[in-house]
Structure formats: C-alpha cells, structure tokens
Amino acid sequence: MGIPDAPFAQAPGDRSLRRDAERNRLRIIQAAREVFAAQGLGAGLNGIAHHAGVGVGTVYRRFPDKEALIDAALHDQVDLLLSVADEAIASARAWDGLMLLLDRGLEVLASNLGLREIALGSGAHQAHDAADHRFIPFIETLLERAEAEGDMRPGVTVEDFIMVQCMISEVARHSAGIRPDAWRRYLQLLMDGFRAHPDAAPLSGALDRPSAEAIALRWVGPR
Incomplete structure (x- = not known):
C-alpha cells in the first residue's frame, strides 16, 4: 500500500x-x-x-489592455456617482434630486478629468458606454417627474442636462485655485432657465474682475 x-x-x-x-x-x-x-x-x-x-x-x-486599467482605476468613483444618483432619485421632489445630482456630481467631476470623460464623454471608451447606460435612466426619470410636478419647463431633454454638466464642470475646472466655489453661481443661473417659474433666490457670490480675468486666461490660454 x-x-x-x-x-x-x-x-x-x-x-x-x-x-x-x-x-x-x-x-x-x-x-x-x-x-x-x-x-x-x-x-x-x-x-x-x-x-x-x-x-x-x-x-x-x-x-490586458488600457480599458481594463481604466475600469480598475475608476470603478469606485463611478459607483460613487451612482450612489449620488440613487439619493437623487429618492428625493421628494424631482427638481431637488436634479440639483443634488448636479451639485454633488460636479464636485467630483471638477477634480477628476478621467471620470469627467467617462461621465460626459463621447463614448470613445468602453467605460463611458457602461456608465452612460447606468446614468441615463436616472436623468430621464428625474426630468419627467420634474416636468409632471410643475417645476421643469416643458421640452428640457437629457441632452440639455448633459450640456449643463459639461459647461459647469469646465467652469469648475478652470476656476479651481482661484474661486473654487464660482461654478455654483453659474449652475444657479443656467438651471434657472430650466425652471417652469424663475427662482427669486439671491445668487451666490459674484466674481470680482481680477478673478474673472484669471479664470478666463486659464480657459483660453495666453493671447
């Protein structure tokens, strides 16, 4: 044996x-x-x-390839944005959920170019397509609810919402280090155009001329 x-x-x-x-x-x-x-x-x-x-x-x-590394590196940050979307969809009024999604989401996107490309990009990366598939239903539901609740003007589309995210995240990126909170003023101004009835709340702090010029110079580069 x-x-x-x-x-x-x-x-x-x-x-x-x-x-x-x-x-x-x-x-x-x-x-x-x-x-x-x-x-x-x-x-x-x-x-x-x-x-x-x-x-x-x-x-x-x-x-095995760059896409696998992108997924491994940014998976947690995408999940963080999805957790904000979950919180937004649970809001009592859809308008408040939209503002939460923009405010919290833009804080994250402004400091992370890679995540911004995934969330707002053109689909050049597989990670964008996956994130797009997960995020768009949240936005569609919130926009439909906000219009039905009388807070959103008729005709606002998902694409309009994405364009606002693109514009404000650019302001946030270029104003970092000069006026990190400046983007909230322009978010308020742009989102007022989405409202069924304009908001009379005071605007957040205005930029002074030197700050505006410094941000513009960062944005367009030296002449």
Missing part, C-alpha cells in the same frame, strides 16, 4: 512572489487613478508605469 501524497504546500518563495505581484497591481491602480484624474483618459501606460515606479511590462502583465 503506497504512502498517500502529501497535500501541496506552497513554497515561501511563491507566496512572496504573489504578494509582490499584488502590491504592484495595487500601486499601478493607484497611479492610474491619480494620472487619469490629472491628465484624463488619454494618459499613456508608460506614464502610469513611471508614476507607479514599475516597468510598462509589469502593467501589461497585470492588465
């Missing part, structure tokens, strides 16, 4: 390699999260590898 084979025991060196591989994977994800936030989804894998302190070959061993 033969002696039973002993259970396979993983060598200490194998466990060490697995830990190193997992540490590298997490470093790459964190580096990609930071690079995509600062530079957008056009950032290259070489730059991400350099930021992570690994070779680009290590990136390719951990992620």
Whole structure:
C-alpha cells in the first residue's frame, strides 16, 4: 500500500512572489487613478508605469489592455456617482434630486478629468458606454417627474442636462485655485432657465474682475 501524497504546500518563495505581484497591481491602480484624474483618459501606460515606479511590462502583465486599467482605476468613483444618483432619485421632489445630482456630481467631476470623460464623454471608451447606460435612466426619470410636478419647463431633454454638466464642470475646472466655489453661481443661473417659474433666490457670490480675468486666461490660454 503506497504512502498517500502529501497535500501541496506552497513554497515561501511563491507566496512572496504573489504578494509582490499584488502590491504592484495595487500601486499601478493607484497611479492610474491619480494620472487619469490629472491628465484624463488619454494618459499613456508608460506614464502610469513611471508614476507607479514599475516597468510598462509589469502593467501589461497585470492588465490586458488600457480599458481594463481604466475600469480598475475608476470603478469606485463611478459607483460613487451612482450612489449620488440613487439619493437623487429618492428625493421628494424631482427638481431637488436634479440639483443634488448636479451639485454633488460636479464636485467630483471638477477634480477628476478621467471620470469627467467617462461621465460626459463621447463614448470613445468602453467605460463611458457602461456608465452612460447606468446614468441615463436616472436623468430621464428625474426630468419627467420634474416636468409632471410643475417645476421643469416643458421640452428640457437629457441632452440639455448633459450640456449643463459639461459647461459647469469646465467652469469648475478652470476656476479651481482661484474661486473654487464660482461654478455654483453659474449652475444657479443656467438651471434657472430650466425652471417652469424663475427662482427669486439671491445668487451666490459674484466674481470680482481680477478673478474673472484669471479664470478666463486659464480657459483660453495666453493671447
């Protein structure tokens, strides 16, 4: 009668390699999260590898392509936006939900170019198509409810809502470091055009001339 084979025991060196591989994977994800936030989804894998302190070959061993890395790096942030959408859809009045979705969502998008491209982009990345499929029903439902409740003027479309997000997130991006709260004034002005009846609430703080000129210079570049 033969002696039973002993259970396979993983060598200490194998466990060490697995830990190193997992540490590298997490470093790459964190580096990609930071690079995509600062530079957008056009950032290259070489730059991400350099930021992570690994070779680009290590990136390719951990992620089959750039789309997989984008998903791994920005999945949590997309889920954060979806949690805001869940909160917005539960609002007693749809108008309040729309304003919550814009206010909280724009705070996140203004500081993360990559996430902004996923949420508002043209569909050049698979992540955009997936996010679009998940977000659009929230917006459609809120717009329909707001119109039925008498708060939204007739004829406002999902595309109108997306254009407002694009415009205000650009203001937020270019005013960061000068007047980080400036975008809320312009959100208030633009959304007033969506209302069935104009809001008489006071506008938030106006820009002074030097701040407006500094933001404009960031936006258009030096003449």
